[in-house]
Amino acid sequence: MKPTEFVKVNAQFWGEHLKEAAGHLPVSHRGELPGPMLFPRMMVLTETPDWNILELVGLSREYRSPEVRRQKRASVEEYFGVGDGGTVVANLEGQNWFKDATIATETGRNSLDKRFPTAANMLGNELVGPADELLRFAPGNYSTFDRTLLVHGGGDSLRAHWVFFALAIHRSEPVDKYLDFLRNYSNSQPHLDPIGTISLPVDPAELKADAFASTYLAHGLQDSTVDEFLEKHESILLSTFGGTRLLRQPSLDDLQPDFILERADGRHIVGRLELPVVDVVNGKKRRRSFRTPVLDSAAELARYTEYLGTADNRSQVKSKYDVDVADPRQLLIVPSQETVVPAPGVEIVDYDTILRLHLAGK
Structure with missing residues (x-):
């Protein structure tokens, strides 16, 4: 199937399918649903030399025709952020279906309980293994990930990504067979x-807040400053990470993390946003941009941790902010549609995943 055909058939199928669901179920079957129905906001269509990939991203409280984003990647492994060597949790030969599931390395799975207090409410069927990589794609027809949490962990690094719906199909599959599969x-x-x-069994009022509406895809953030974003989404970040306090943009001499989050267990997270947000420098706004987003942010996070590793610096921070930060976790928050690989010593979580973890605690 050519990429142009892949775009056309997905636009037609998902447009009709989601519109019909939105127009029927929340009205005729409202009392039978667990709670409000949420819809995707973007359809990401990715072309690789051997595979076509569809992913629906974003969480919206109302249906709107999904935005379409097309992109190219070198391989299906690059898209899903997995390597091409070592042992794997799931060897994807032929056809594979995962729904309401968690696929994780043992290290990643163990990290979930420690790092995300609400994760236990959304794990579903678990596929966990003592592996170096999560997935290995072999020539075949389909691999489908339907509301599946992918957790790739090794050492101190972690990449957690909740997939609303994704499907990888080999380029050799013809259009008619693909459409038949979807139907x-x-x-x-x-x-x-x-x-x-x-x-989800969530109070509808929870979904009407501005914070919910603007977190999917990092949507509508082009004119937000870091401080404005953190102020609006403080409750979501605290619930997702088990926090009791969020310190916004603390000054560490010449360094300034986007936030330090204090957890109920007394540990701390130093965080950075990879977003199209605006920084305020010397009273002037400028767009935050990254040449190599994960590498740049990982380097910044390492500098914050090194600074806080000195007793004198920790004492100054405690005196100034009444917070004693020792051996903090390093967190990078990325837009939901980005292709990201793990970085040593850094937790990488996207906005769809944070929002899903937040809602899992309701």
């Missing part, structure tokens, strides 16, 4: 739980 897969699902949607 058959959709028809095999419960009527009250159509693919590409999720209904």
